[in-house]
Amino acid sequence: MIKTVQSLAGDIGRMQRESGMVMATVASLADDELERPTRCAGWTRAHVIAHLARGADAMTNLATWAVTGQESPDYESAAQRDADIEAGARQSAADLAADLEQANERLLGAFQALKSGVRVRTLPTWPAGEIDAFSLPARRTTELILHHDDLGTTWELHEADPDSVLDAIEVYVRRLQGNPDSPGLRIIAGEGDEWTVGDGSFRIEGYYEELLAFLTRERVEEGLQYEGELPKLPPW
Structure with missing residues (x-):
């Protein structure tokens, strides 16, 4: 997967498409529907949605680091990440949807800033190792389509853009x-x-x-x- 500044517009566009489809699903869920299990062992729908919100924040930090050259905050421990997701999963359906939407908006702004160039091209991450900053939108799209499928609603993988799946x-x-x-x-x-x-x-x-x-x-x-x-x- 070779990504460049020239590929950003298409990658961000696909991310917005998949993000919009996820938000449509999330916004349709009632409080009791958030409690249903998913394809992620031990996680309810609320956990998956909270994970997507915190994942957006983590990618916002990485994209900002790439653009400014200022290292993002230290990674949280696994225990702290789990605690953040548990806290997010206790929100109401409306609050959880709003949390994800706001996180997505912050992330979109950070990705748009990549178009002006970066100071740090290669970023260390866990568990993926070192990644190219310009690959971040495609990686976010990967999270979106996989976890959308994990929610176990009527949406299925074949509804994603073929390039997103690729x-x-x-x-x-x-x-x-x-x-x-x-x-x-x-x-x-x-x-x-x-x-x-x-x-x-x-x-x-x-x-x-x-x-x-x-x-x-x-x-x-x-x-x-x-x-x-x-x-x-x-x-x-």
């Missing part, structure tokens, strides 16, 4: 390539793209949304093609 696949393939516990994979998309992880010993084929569902959640959708037992992927 970027998400590449984000996760890069993580697999950098993880020594990843199995060897040859990943072939029906749309024509291909990726290799490790020695490429296990071949798996499918269209974008089928591949993404497996790579991110080990979910086997109809149409995914493989032989033998699917390998176990490392947790994120």
